[in-house]
Amino acid sequence: MTMKSSTRQVDGIAVVDLSGRITLGEGSVVLRDLVRDLLSKGSKKILLNLGDVTYIDSSGIGELVSAFTTVRNGGGDLKLLNLTKKVHDLLQITKLYTVFDIKDDEATAVASFGK
């Protein structure tokens, strides 16, 4: 299953619900385009909900890192929400768990961006 996404605005935060696989090929490209699109529209506070992401490979991890640095370099912030155990383990193994701001509750995550 390829990746699907839908974006909603919650208190000025772009909450992106992702599902499926973020892998080399379609998934990682979709994520890249999505983040660029949000930034071009002025959305600099982005919360990626990975609760329904079933699989991420190293290309997908790379795309998450790239999205994070792109948003940060543009003066914004990108956080992750609802990691599955598989994705959590991957980020821990690759030491990226300490890089990303990771939340498990949407309201808390949205509030954490500040005004």
Place this chain on the structure above:
Amino acid sequence: MSTAMRVSYRMDSTLESVNQAEEVATKIAAKIGFDEEDVNRISMAVREAAVNAVLHGNAYDPAKKVTFGFENTGEALVITVSDEGKGLNPNVIPDPLAPENLLKQSGRGIFLIRAFMDEVRIRSLEPGTEVTMIKNVYGGDAAGKEESK
């Protein structure tokens, strides 16, 4: 436990081959009796090795093939992935956990393979690279997974 078996596949250098290899690995690992977590780790290791072979090794060259071997020895699942590319020197692979590499977009494939399998060997072919990945059927050296780079 399943009886000993060996199968091999010679595939085109495409993303479709990467997905097929991952599916085959998942089926074989499950059939052997690995638990769900190990099946996921094995299939991901195979995917990463396949991506390296197709993308970095053969560079999507339609004239070059990727060969996958799966062998159940009874004691371990031994998987080989070979390409016909320009070769890979395992001694010059940057450590993706080093602070200066942590935010790089790529360079985590071999690291993940080593983290997920019990033993990994990388051998230069002429031309190409062969990656051998071993997962012990009876648990193996779990501590080794965390020590691997």
